[in-house]
Amino acid sequence: MNIYFDVDYTLIAMDGTLRPHTKETFSRLIDDGHKIYIWSGVGDRSTDIDRLKLSKYVSGVFVKPLTDFEVGLTRFEVDPIPDFVVDDHREIVEHFGGIHIEPLYFRSSNDEQMKSLYEAVFEFSECGKSAHRGFKKKPEKGLDF
């Protein structure tokens, strides 16, 4: 899958520190055949990705649409299409499907969210659903009557 991660409060806390277990999780996801993409509503975060030494895991960095998600994909030339998104904002997760992760505001050494995220992606890849409390399934198209 093409997995898109938000930056602020998803990967980093307010002080810019990385969420615990991010690198191991990225590495495991890549080993499982997934691709990691980064996007942010603030703009292009390539500098942060370099600073956090995440570049070797990341296949692309994009600007994230905050509203009109489908139009935004075209406007910001987001490619490939996200299969699974991880974000502390629920709305975008409900649109694309993925995990609504607990926001990380303050530096923490005992945050385990990345581990449960890995389990959720694994579970979803295997059976199309996940028991993770933040899991949102992408809505099926064409079911509006």
Ligand SMILES: [Mg+2]
């Ligand atoms: Mg965020």
